[in-house]
Amino acid sequence: MPSPTSSVPATEPLTVMGAGLVGSLLSLYLARRGHPVEVFERRADPRRAGFQEGRSINLALSDRGWRALEGVGVADDIRQVGIPMTGRVMHDVHGNLTHQPYGVADQAIYSVNRGHLNRRLLDLAEAQPNVRLHFSQQCLSIDLKQQELHLLDTATKQEHTASYTRLFGTDGAFSAVRSALQKTDRYDYSQDYLEYGYKELTIAAGPNGSWAIEKNALHIWPRGQYLMIALPNLDGSFNCTLFFPYEGPESFAALQTPADVTAFFTRVFPDAVPLMPALEEEFFAHPTGSLVTIRCFPWKFNDDVLLLGDASHAIVPFYGQGMNAGFEDCSVLNELLDQHGDAAWPTIFAEFQQQRKPNTDAMADLAVYNFVEMRDRVADPRFLLQKKIEARISAQYPGRWTPLYSQVTFSHTPYAEAWSAGQHQDAIMARLMPHIQSEADFDQPDVQTLVQQEMSKKP
Amino acid sequence: MPSPTSSVPATEPLTVMGAGLVGSLLSLYLARRGHPVEVFERRADPRRAGFQEGRSINLALSDRGWRALEGVGVADDIRQVGIPMTGRVMHDVHGNLTHQPYGVADQAIYSVNRGHLNRRLLDLAEAQPNVRLHFSQQCLSIDLKQQELHLLDTATKQEHTASYTRLFGTDGAFSAVRSALQKTDRYDYSQDYLEYGYKELTIAAGPNGSWAIEKNALHIWPRGQYLMIALPNLDGSFNCTLFFPYEGPESFAALQTPADVTAFFTRVFPDAVPLMPALEEEFFAHPTGSLVTIRCFPWKFNDDVLLLGDASHAIVPFYGQGMNAGFEDCSVLNELLDQHGDAAWPTIFAEFQQQRKPNTDAMADLAVYNFVEMRDRVADPRFLLQKKIEARISAQYPGRWTPLYSQVTFSHTPYAEAWSAGQHQDAIMARLMPHIQSEADFDQPDVQTLVQQEMSKKP
Structure with a gap:
């Protein structure tokens, strides 16, 4: 039953395994494009009374996440229940506070309740006539050759089988879909x-x-x-x-x-x-x-199965990008569908993993890098001074210097490009900082000369 | 039923999953120490008519492997059916041959038939009154808490359950035992x-x-x-x-x-x-x-389960050390049993993985390194000249310079130490070789001075 707004007459339903944040958003994207979608979720319906949250309560939504939510028109709704956080406040052992803005002006990341966001996305998905949600469906195994899911209904304790033609694995860091892929030949995997x-x-x-x-x-x-x-x-x-x-x-x-x-x-x-x-x-x-980092490749099996979100690239939480990266997966997939058409799954699956894998690998590295920054470097006055000098350079050379944090958090620059540019800028800062003892030093002629020299060489 | 030669009265049987090369050798070691041993193997008995070999036919046995075989008195027997290979013969595209000795004098690695070796070890294990071999037993799953194996007898198609108190996973690169460990929290794993x-x-x-x-x-x-x-x-x-x-x-x-x-x-x-x-x-x-490299940690679960051989450290075959490393696992475990006694499993499991993991990690790196050497560098006359110069240095400074290949193949130096020493020697050779155009140059006074300088700094 294709949706009335369908652009492509869909024939076979798409199957989504996992109705967490990424799975519910993906289902919404696919349904809005006119595809019938069958969604299986291991847990009970989180909108029912008595549901226990299993995961962390807050998430930090930033620009990549917002863009994906805007793509299905739900951003404004979520923004109303998010709290903007415009910077970090560091607390030292004496209770003294230091502020560090995240970006410029009103740039902010948003503290959002995971449960609320998930429930809202499920409501929207369920409101689509072409989406069917199935809760309490534990995936016991997958027959990749026969294209069959072996499921246990944890409510009725009945096992059953469901066929699929196209399966999207959005079932998280401990993905059952990825488990099946991991057993295929030449499958690279690490946890x-x-x-x-x-x-x-x-x-x-x-x-x-x-x-x-x-x-x-x-x-x-x-x-x-x-x-x-x-x-x-x-x-x-x-x-x-x-x-x-x-x-x-x-x-x-x-x-x-x-x-x-x-x-x-x-x-x-x-x-x-x-x-x-x-x-x-x-x-x-x-x-x-x-705290686990998961990497794997390929993300697809033949033209039948594709992994998205934590299932293919779970990262540690220190950059606040886990959900944002998963949501960006949905934006990227949607763009590829726009580009190639809704029937070109083989091309889309291949391009998706090719384009996305280096970026989520970079994000995994960045997340570990930021752990050291958050637990150690932000307590160092020299580090905070460096952040201020970077902000000054950025203001002096508009569009030519974007701090790494801003590129990751407030831009849509692919993560791998952001990481590479950030490393380059770090090297420049390592050369400049020995000449700078205070923010005022930035205006000294010799420092300005050095900055100009560095900027003239910068790509 | 402890063996008549038992040094320790064994109470509970030990369980070995996998009766390939490492599993059969381990069973023999454990049985000789007086432990009752139950061995489960997925395949049919390879000693029966009609058995199909599934893996490569030849293996290169070297000193680490021989020592492990000597420990159960089977080395001489195997040596009779091995063919010593004293060096490499390189064939160029015109069919011209170049020889490169592996070591000195009669040092050799031995081409041995995998099937023969496995069958011989199974015969020896089965001859122990305290070993019971169970073939065609596919491990479907393991309940680590209940300490139970869920097995399928592939001959009768019957599923059954077997309890264990101490389980040794020697079931190879695609180990079912490791699969169970991989699902436990904080389990590092990569393929x-x-x-x-x-x-x-x-x-x-x-x-x-x-x-x-x-x-x-x-x-x-x-x-x-x-x-x-x-x-x-x-x-x-x-x-x-x-x-x-x-x-x-x-x-x-x-x-x-x-x-x-x-x-x-x-x-x-x-x-x-x-x-x-x-x-x-x-x-x-x-x-x-x-061609897969597998790394994981820990190798043990509580004090109940221990992985050995390819199950914990499968490597690519280019150094000929896969089986040798697995056999060395058996030697090392046996030494720890000698040291701590046959009841000190918690200590032994912990020390085994602690001692062994850095060495098999180094061996995994070495195996990939040797792939480049074998497919590319051995065709380079400069590389072969360097090997000759190394042999000259080694002869001139007895005991102070052992080529990396010899340390890995003809010594019992832990792999990690060998790799580290080899990298140090490589750096020295990179400094010396620009001064050397032929083997005769090694005797030139200026080259000899350089060599003496380098050797005086070498640890």
Whole structure:
């Protein structure tokens, strides 16, 4: 049953495995193009009462994500429930604060509730007459030759089989679709864990739903080998995440009792502890999450199966780009459909993985790079001075110098290009900074001469 | 039922999954120490009539492998059916030959038939009263918590369950045991394929079972981007392997017809073609094999499961060390049992992976490095001159310079140490070689001075 707005008369339904953020957005894109879409999701319907969130509560939406949401007309709706964060606020061990803007003027990333976003996208997908959502469908195995899914309905405990002609694997970092691909010949695959885990904690709302610390910022407690961050919620609370070694003198292994936890937090996060009344309880009640980078190739199997989102490129969360990269997958796929037409799947699958793989590989590297920046470098005054000097160069040479963070977060420059340009700019900064002791030094004639020399050589 | 020679009264049987080369040797080691051993193997018994070999026919046994075989007293027996290869013979496009010795005096690697070696080890294992072999047992899944194997008897088509207390995964590059570990949290894993495949071909025996090309050598046809090798068999034939790109102008994809194959081989391997009467038939009848490197960590799960051999460190075949590294795993495990006693499994599993992982990682790198050497560098006169100069340095400074190949092949130096020393020596050779145009130059006073300077700085 093609949609009334269909541009191409669709014949066979497309199958989407996984109705998380990327799967629900992809389904919406495909349905809007006129394709009938069958969606299978392992979990129960998150819009039903009693559903337990399994993943982190906040996400940072930035330009790539917004563009993908705009493509299906849902951006404005989501923006109303997002909180703009215009910069980082660093908290030192004495509770002193340092601000660092993310970009220029009103550039911001948005703290958005994962559950809300997912439910909204599911509502929109379900409102399409050509989308059918099937929840509580665990994929037990896939017969790639027969093009069949072997599913378990976890509600009824019945196993059943579903055929597909075109399967989109948007079932996340532990994708069942990718598991099937991994067993095919010449399949490159890696899963690589950091020696760090994470724990989600809460800063409580202030009186009358006020925010106890600055609302429009991402808060960071950088401590060299570890860090805590906090993102604002609409109700005045903040969702905190502690990124912390599994083992060692300061680690999850070292904090065994509520007294250990309070003593440690009081010592290293003294300004946060009074705002965290449930600290001890949450620390032991919440699971310790692990941090994985997943790479694989190819992303397609024949012309029948394509992976998108975390299924093909799960990354660590330190650049806030995991969801944004997955959403950008949907934009890119949609552009390829525009370009080649809705029947040209073999071309589209091949071009998609060819174009996208180097970019998500770069993003995976950037995410690990930013871990070091967030836990260590942002506490260094020299680093913060360098960021200010970069902003000055950027202002002085419009369009010729975009800081790496801005390219990743506030542009649609392919990640690999952004990373390459960023490395080049880093090398320039390494040559300039020995000549600069304060922001005022930037205006010194000798520094200006050096900057001009560097800019004249810059591509 | 402990063996009469048992040093430790064993209580619970040990379980070995996989009765290939490493699994059968490990079972023998464990049984000789007095442990009851249950062995499960996916394939049928290879000693039965009609069994089809699934893997390459020849292997190159070298010192690490021999030591492991000596440890269970089977080395002499195997040596009788091995053919020593004392060096490489390179064949150029005109059929001209160049010799390069592998080591000094009678140092050699041995061409051994895989099937024979496996069958012999199975015979020895089965002769132990405390070993029970179970063939045609496909491992469908493993419940790591319950410590249960879910098996399919492929002969009777019956599924059944077997408990284990201690499980050794020696089930190869596509290990079912490792598959179970891979799904546990924080499990690092990668499978990485070369863009090359391989094809097994045959040089026929000469008249009366004679060898048509030099018997006691490993033959190489190096061609830059690809190569063919040949290892001798006892019946006068040679087992050839073509390592060849999957795609490109000279590739498997480019050879589609018997005429294509003969034309290509005649052009690039002209001296081999007359010796390969079944070339066209074999080329299309034999499968194209793929070449994978597998890395993972940890190799153990709790104190219950340990991976050995290709299951934990499958490598590409270009250094001839895959089986040798797996056999060395058995030697190392046996040493740890000697050191800590047969009940100290938690300590032994932990030390085994800690000690062994850096070494097999180094071996994986070395195997890829040797691919470039074999397909490209051995055709370069400068490279062969460098090998001769290295041999001269090694002779002049006994015990202070061992060529990398010799350290890997003819020593028990841990692979990581060998690789590190080899890289250091490579750097020295890169400084010396610009001063050397012929082997005689090595005796020139200025060259000798340089060599003495380098050796005085060498650790």
